[in-house]
Amino acid sequence: MLEVKDMVVAYGRVNAVKGITFTVEKGQVVTLLGTNGAGKSTTLRAISGLLKLVSGSITFEGQRLDGVPAHKIVERGIAQSPEGRRLFRRMSVEDNLKLGAYSRKDPAGVRSDLARVYDLFPVLGERRHEAAGLFSGGEQQMLAIGRAMMSQPKLLMLDEPSMGLSPIMTQTIMRTIRTLQSEGVTILLVEQNASAALSLADRGYVLEVGHIMFSDTGRALLGDDRVKRAYLGAS
Amino acid sequence: MSDTTTSANRLARYQTSAHIAGVVAAVLGIVSVLLPWSYAHEPLDDVAYYGAPSPLQYNYLGLMVIVLVMFGAPLALRRKGKFRDRIAWNTGARFGGYAMLATALVAVAGIGIEAGGLVNVDPGGWIAVAAGVLATAAGLVLLPSAAPRTGTFRTPAWGQILAIAVGLAAVLFAAAYALGLTDSGAFLFYLTFALGLALTLVRVGLFGWLAQCAADNKKVLVFAAFLVAFLFPFTQNGSDANMSIATQVLFFSATALGLNIVVGMVGLLDLGYIAFLGAGAFTSASLSGSLFAHINWHPPFIVTVLISGVVSSLLGLLIGTPTLRVSGDYLAIVTLAFGEIFRITMNNLDGSDGPNITNGSNGINNVPELGLFGFNFGDPHVMLGVTIGRFANYFWLMLIVLALIMVVFVNLNRSRIGRGWVAIREDELAAEAMGVNTFGLKLLAFAGGAFLAGVAGSVKAHYDVSVTPDQYVFLESAFLLAAVVLGGMGTVMGVLVGATVLKLLPEKLRFFSDYRLMLFGLLLVFMMRFRPEGIIADERRQLEFHAEDEELAEEVEGELIAYHDHYNPDAAKTEELR
Ligand SMILES: Nc1ncnc2c1ncn2[C@@H]1O[C@H](COP(=O)(O)OP(=O)(O)OP(=O)(O)O)[C@@H](O)[C@H]1O
Ligand SMILES: [Mg+2]
Numbered sequence: 001m002l003e004v005k006d007m008v009v010a011y012g013r014v015n016a017v018k019g020i021t022f023t024v025e026k027g028q029v030v031t032l033l034g035t036n037g038a039g040k041s042t043t044l045r046a047i048s049g050l051l052k053l054v055s056g057s058i059t060f061e062g063q064r065l066d067g068v069p070a071h072k073i074v075e076r077g078i079a080q081s082p083e084g085r086r087l088f089r090r091m092s093v094e095d096n097l098k099l100g101a102y103s104r105k106d107p108a109g110v111r112s113d114l115a116r117v118y119d120l121f122p123v124l125g126e127r128r129h130e131a132a133g134l135f136s137g138g139e140q141q142m143l144a145i146g147r148a149m150m151s152q153p154k155l156l157m158l159d160e161p162s163m164g165l166s167p168i169m170t171q172t173i174m175r176t177i178r179t180l181q182s183e184g185v186t187i188l189l190v191e192q193n194a195s196a197a198l199s200l201a202d203r204g205y206v207l208e209v210g211h212i213m214f215s216d217t218g219r220a221l222l223g224d225d226r227v228k229r230a231y232l233g234a235s
Numbered sequence: 236m237s238d239t240t241t242s243a244n245r246l247a248r249y250q251t252s253a254h255i256a257g258v259v260a261a262v263l264g265i266v267s268v269l270l271p272w273s274y275a276h277e278p279l280d281d282v283a284y285y286g287a288p289s290p291l292q293y294n295y296l297g298l299m300v301i302v303l304v305m306f307g308a309p310l311a312l313r314r315k316g317k318f319r320d321r322i323a324w325n326t327g328a329r330f331g332g333y334a335m336l337a338t339a340l341v342a343v344a345g346i347g348i349e350a351g352g353l354v355n356v357d358p359g360g361w362i363a364v365a366a367g368v369l370a371t372a373a374g375l376v377l378l379p380s381a382a383p384r385t386g387t388f389r390t391p392a393w394g395q396i397l398a399i400a401v402g403l404a405a406v407l408f409a410a411a412y413a414l415g416l417t418d419s420g421a422f423l424f425y426l427t428f429a430l431g432l433a434l435t436l437v438r439v440g441l442f443g444w445l446a447q448c449a450a451d452n453k454k455v456l457v458f459a460a461f462l463v464a465f466l467f468p469f470t471q472n473g474s475d476a477n478m479s480i481a482t483q484v485l486f487f488s489a490t491a492l493g494l495n496i497v498v499g500m501v502g503l504l505d506l507g508y509i510a511f512l513g514a515g516a517f518t519s520a521s522l523s524g525s526l527f528a529h530i531n532w533h534p535p536f537i538v539t540v541l542i543s544g545v546v547s548s549l550l551g552l553l554i555g556t557p558t559l560r561v562s563g564d565y566l567a568i569v570t571l572a573f574g575e576i577f578r579i580t581m582n583n584l585d586g587s588d589g590p591n592i593t594n595g596s597n598g599i600n601n602v603p604e605l606g607l608f609g610f611n612f613g614d615p616h617v618m619l620g621v622t623i624g625r626f627a628n629y630f631w632l633m634l635i636v637l638a639l640i641m642v643v644f645v646n647l648n649r650s651r652i653g654r655g656w657v658a659i660r661e662d663e664l665a666a667e668a669m670g671v672n673t674f675g676l677k678l679l680a681f682a683g684g685a686f687l688a689g690v691a692g693s694v695k696a697h698y699d700v701s702v703t704p705d706q707y708v709f710l711e712s713a714f715l716l717a718a719v720v721l722g723g724m725g726t727v728m729g730v731l732v733g734a735t736v737l738k739l740l741p742e743k744l745r746f747f748s749d750y751r752l753m754l755f756g757l758l759l760v761f762m763m764r765f766r767p768e769g770i771i772a773d774e775r776r777q778l779e780f781h782a783e784d785e786e787l788a789e790e791v792e793g794e795l796i797a798y799h800d801h802y803n804p805d806a807a808k809t810e811e812l813r
Binding site (some may be wrong): 048050069070071073074075079080082086087088089090091095098099100102103147151 | 651654655657658661662664665666667668669670671672673
C-alpha cells in the first residue's frame with residue numbers, strides 16, 4: 001500500500017534520512033526501530049508531506065505522494081499522531097478531535113467516529129469540553145491517537161505513542177493499536193518500547209543514522225541478537 | 236508546616252479587629268465627603284463646596300458604601316451560608332482598601348497640582364487619605380478568601396435580566412459622565428475610582444455572578460448592549476464634542492476587530508494593518524466626487540464600499556502570498572515595511588513623476604458627506620426632541636458596521652474555518668498534519684482582515700472629510716495592535732474594551748499627551764506581567780496563562796480549611812454530623 005523508495009530527506013543541508021526503502025502492506029502493522037536521531041520521525045514527517053524529499057519517491061495506493069501538500073495527503077487517507085503529541089492544548093478535547101476530522105465532509109460519519117473514540121477512551125468522553133492541556137500525559141496520548149483516527153485513515157502513523165507513559169498505560173495503548181489493526185487499519189508504528197512494538201508488528205525495520213540496517217518479521221526481530229542487544233536491553 | 240500557614244495562624248487572631256478597623260475607615264471616608272477637600276475652587280471640578288458633597292465626592296461616597304459592606308458583611312454574617320462562603324468578602328475588602336487609598340491620593344495630588352501646592356488641601360482631603368491608609372492596612376491583615384463561587388448562585392430569569400439591565404445602565408451612565416468631565420484631574424480621579432471599584436467588585440465575585448447571568452441570557456445581553464450604544468446620542472443633547480470621540484472609538488474598534496481576526500485568531504503578527512484602512516480610505520475618497528479627486532467616476536456608496544474592500548484585500552493577497560508561506564517572523568517585518576511603503580507611495584503619487592492620484596501630502600480634501608439611499612449623513616435632524624447631528628449619524632452607521640463585523644467574527648469562531656485558524660495559532664505544524672490547509676487559511680484571514688479594514692476606511696474617508704497619507708502611519712498600527720493585546724486577543728468584548736480605553740484616554744487626558752506613548756508602553760508592560768491574556772480573556776488563553784494560579788488558589792483554599800478546622804474543631808465536627 002505504501003512504498004518508500006530511496007528516500008532522502010534533509011534539514012537544511014544535513015541529510016537526516018539517507019536513502020531508505022521500505023514497504024507497508026495493507027492491513028499490516030509495520031514498526032520502525034532505531035536509536036535516537038536515527039531518522040524515524042523524519043521519515044514519518046516526509047510521508048505526511050510536512051518535509052520535502054531531496055530525492056527518491058513515496059507511493060501510496062499506486063499514486064505518487066511526494067510533492068503533494070500535507071492537507072491533500074490527509075485527504076488521501078494518511079494520518080499521523082506526531083512525536084510529543086502536539087495537541088492543541090487550549091482547545092477542548094472535542095475540538096481537537098474535530099480538527100482530526102478537518103478534511104472530512106460527512107458530519108454524520110464524524111459524529112459516529114467521535115462516539116467511537118469516546119467509547120475507546122471513556123475518560124475523553126467524560127471530559128470532552130475540557131482543554132486538552134489539562135489532561136495527564138497518558139490521557140493526552142489517547143487524545144493524540146484518537147485525533148489521528150478521526151480522519152478515518154487507511155494508514156495510521158504513530159510516533160512513539162507510549163512516550164512517557166506508565167507500563168499499564170502503555171499496555172492500554174498497545175491494546176488499542178491491536179484493536180485498530182483488527183478493524184483493518186494499516187499502521188506504521190515508531191516505538192522506543194521495542195519488545196511491545198515487535199510483538200505487535202508484522203514487520204520491523206531497523207534504522208541507524210539515516211539508513212535501514214536490516215529488516216525482518218516482528219517475531220524474528222524479537223529473537224534477533226542485534227536487536228536484543230541494542231533495543232531490548234539484553235546483554 | 237509552611238511559612239504561609241504560620242503567618243496565617245498569627246493573622247487569624249486579628250480578623251475581627253481588621254473587619255472593625257475597615258468599617259471605621261469607611262465611616263471616616265463618609266465623614267470626609269461631608270467636608271471640603273480643597274481650599275481652592277478650581278481643582279477637580281470644585282471639591283471646595285461646603286455642606287453637601289460635590290459631584291466627585293458623591294462617587295467617592297458610593298465607593299465608601301461598598302467598602303463598608305465588604306468589611307461589615309463578615310461581621311454581620313456570622314453563620315455559615317452561601318452568602319458568607321461563596322462571596323470573597325475579604326479579598327474584595329482588601330481591594331476596596333486599595334481603591335480608597337488610590338482615589339484619595341489622586342485627589343490630593345490633583346488638588347496639589349491644579350491649585351499650586353498641598354496647602355490647598357483641606358481637612359476633608361487628608362481625612363480621606365487617612366481613611367484610605369487605614370482601610371488598606373486593615374485589608375492587608377485580612378486572610379484572603381477562597382476564590383468566589385458566585386456563579387453558582389441560582390437566580391430567576393427576571394433577576395438575571397434585571398441585573399444585566401442595571402449593569403448596562405451603569406456602564407452607559409458612567410461613560411456619559413466620564414465623557415462629560417472636562418477637567419483632567421477630575422477625569423483621572425474618576426478613572427481611578429472606576430477602576431478601583433470595578434476591581435473590587437471583580438474580586439468579591441460580583442462579576443462572576445454577572446458573567447453567569449450574561450451567559451444564561453447571551454442574546455438579551457447583546458441586544459441590550461446595542462440598544463444602550465444606540466441610545467448614547469440621546470444622552471448628549473445634540474452636543475458634538477463627545478459624539479465625535481464616540482464615533483472615533485467605533486471606527487477604531489471596527490478596525491481593531493478586523494485586526495483581531497488576523498492577530499488574535501490566527502496568530503499572524505501584522506504590523507502594517509493601518510495601510511489597509513488607508514487603502515480603503517484613498518479608494519473611497521478618489522471615487523467620492525471630491526473636487527480634489529482624480530478619478531472621474533462616482534458610483535453610489537454601496538459600490539464604492541465594496542471596491543474599497545476589494546482593493547484592500549488585493550493588497551493583502553499581494554503581501555500575503557509570498558510571505559505567508561514562510562514562518563511568522565518574516566510576516567512582521569514585511570508588513571512593517573509595507574505600512575511604510577504605502578505611506579510613502581501615497582505621498583509620492585502627486586503627479587511630479589508618475590500619475591497624480593493622491594495630491595501627495597495634501598491628500599484628497601473636501602470629501603463630500605456620505606449619501607446612502609438618498610440620506611445625507613451631514614444633515615442634522617431632530618429625533619424625540621433631541622438634535623441628532625452629523626456625528627451621531629456616522630455613529631449609528633458605524634454601530635451597524637460594527638454589529639456586522641461582530642456577527643461575522645462570532646460565526647467564524649464557531650465554524651470549521653475558525654477552528655482551523657485557532658489550530659494554526661496553537662500549533663501550525665500539527666494543524667498542517669491534521670489536514671488544515673494552513674497557507675490557504677492564513678491567506679484567507681489576511682485578505683479578509685484587509686477587506687474589513689478597507690470597508691471601515693471607505694466610511695472613514697467621508698467622516699474625516701480629508702484623507703492624507705500622514706493619517707496612516709505606523710504609530711496607528713501599533714495602537715491597533717495594542718488595543719487587541721490590551722483587551723484580550725481573540726475575543727470580541729476584549730477588543731472593544733481595549734479600543735475604547737486606548738482611544739478615550741488620550742482624548743481626555745490631554746495634559747500628558749506628551750507622555751502618551753510612554754504611558755501606553757508602561758501599561759502594556761504591566762499588562763504583560765500581571766494579566767497577559769488581556770482585560771477580557773479568551774477562555775482558551777486563560778487556561779494557558781494562569782494554570783499555576785489555579786494550583787495556588789487550591790493550595791490556599793486547602794490551608795484555609797485546615798486552619799479553620801484547627802480553630803473551630805467543633806464546627807468541623809458538626810459539619811460531619813450533618
Ligand atoms: N527540525 C530539525 N532541524 C534540524 N535537524 C533536525 C530537525 N529534526 C531532526 N533533526 C535531525 O535529524 C536527525 C533525525 O532526527 P529524527 O527526529 O528523525 O530522529 P528520530 O529517529 O525520530 O529520533 P528519536 O528517537 O530521538 O525521536 C537527527 O540527527 C536530528 O538532529
Ligand atoms: Mg522521533
